[in-house]
Amino acid sequence: MTPSREFDLILYGATGFVGRLTADYVAGAAPTTARIALAGRSLDKLRAIRSELGDSAREWSLLVADADDQNALDAIAKRTRVVVTTVGPYARYGLGLAQACAQAGTHYADLTGEPLFVRECIDRFHTLAVRSGAKIVNSCGFDSVPSDLSVFLLHRRALEDHAGELASATLIATVRGGLSGGTIDSGRAQWEAIAEDPSLGRIVADPYALSPDPNRAPDLGKQSDHTLRRARGIDPSLPGWVTTFIMASHNTKIVRRTNGLLGWAYGKHFRYREVMHAGTSVTAPLIAAVVAAGLATLTLLGPMLSRGLGKRVLDRLVPAPGTGPDEQARDNGFFTMRTFTRTTTGTRYLATFAAEGDPGYKATAVLLGESGLSLAFDYNPRHEYGGVLTPASAMGEDLADRLSKSGMTISVDRIDN
The missing domain is CATH 3.30.360 (Dihydrodipicolinate Reductase; domain 2)
Known part of the structure; x- marks a missing residue:
């Protein structure tokens, strides 16, 4: 994955129910030097969410992209090391962003509990992600x-x-x-x-x-x-x-x-x-x-x-x-x-x-937030390979350590x- 990116992590879907909870958790858990952006369809709603997150998020950038706008999704993926998305149902709204990340060599984490979506990601993007080095990690919440x-x-x-x-x-x-x-x-x-x-x-x-x-x-x-x-x-x-x-x-x-x-x-x-x-x-x-x-x-x-x-x-x-x-x-x-x-x-x-x-909500915000932070900041040679992966195969003990430290x-x- 290309290290010289503008952002460490972009949270896509920050104005949704779980997206807001995840943004709040990341604001308190991320390193003070982390370069984070919030993304979604409405700039006004993104501004409102950022204003509620406290001083640590005051300088976070805001990016506008619709799930149906592939060019906008491609642009987001190229600007960051990791994308965390809460925009579902993923079968309807998630494939474009997963594709953008697989092409750009950008790590990706979602909350899906939809096996049909995961199967389509595997069939369409696994080989592409292996080549680019992207970790496309499904089911990073209470599922699973x-x-x-x-x-x-x-x-x-x-x-x-x-x-x-x-x-x-x-x-x-x-x-x-x-x-x-x-x-x-x-x-x-x-x-x-x-x-x-x-x-x-x-x-x-x-x-x-x-x-x-x-x-x-x-x-x-x-x-x-x-x-x-x-x-x-x-x-x-x-x-x-x-x-x-x-x-x-x-x-x-x-x-x-x-x-x-x-x-x-x-x-x-x-x-x-x-x-x-x-x-x-x-x-x-x-x-x-x-x-x-x-x-x-x-x-x-x-x-x-x-x-x-x-x-x-x-x-x-x-x-x-x-x-x-x-x-x-x-x-x-x-x-x-x-x-x-x-x-x-x-x-x-x-x-x-x-x-x-x-x-599904308070705990999932921690699970997803720490998954994104692990993908952005943890290096473990045992897990440094790309593809459509699972939480354990992508992050393993690094994620377990983070979650233990979170309480x-x-x-x-x-x-x-």
Whole structure:
């Protein structure tokens, strides 16, 4: 990547809901010497956001570019070392900026939880980014940094202990947080694409759809993200019930892509899944069953909700794009991700990744902000290669160290058998 750029980092989409939160975080976390710019469609809105960020952002430049203006996106990418974008749904608005960064040798980070978008980035831009040296890093928020880094750090610990490859791992998510209109709009954009081309549904259903070469993915039989079971079936110490985790379908694909990008370093027969803890009360089995059934139904009927009567009904029920939880709700949220793994030698480990704040918004602003800062300022020869990458394959332990210093809890412990 060309070092002589005008900016270290440009935040694109700074006037959006998550963009504003990310800009606020970066203003407090970036080095005082960092050269940062805010970008978006409206100069007036950008000025208003900058005025709210305090003295550290007073000199930040403001750049105007529409997601449909490829020339403007190309110009932005050529001026900076890193672009961080919160402008979604990415399938609608993200391809032009990813292309501009891949061509210019500019590192890029987004928040996408859209496997169809990531697959298109891989197909269109991976080779280009390898040649230019650009790191095009998808899913740098709650989708999918905690999942991806947890398994990466388990792998590193097993290597240090000479404990063999990872044989299997299960992540159990305990979360409290809200939904924004942007998140829902991203899901709807994917449903619309599948409604127009049903063959795309196979990509969403394929656990190895984002792997470097899906045709060479291991044949481990049926792997499903839908579940309903007692938690003790995962580890004897766990009480209560677990159910389907809404983000599992995307997160698990990212983790498997990391494994493939690292030459199947976790293990060619590594099994991975994610579930959500439903509680320990007497009503927990019912809650778990309702969630599992609801998400299974949504998977089947989602494309129908993207058009006609289904779309009109959904428009009345869900938040509009650009909205999200209020400050009190964001402060009251939290997440704890515990990943239980067993290696090929029978050694067991537990990775814990936890943070205060709404996972999709307050915590995601930290995850995305530190991802951008890592791409801009961290140098690690193990990760100095380009392509369409994942958080762990692009930044690995550097990002984990940054997030630990930001106040997140990240640990790996050996469990006695």
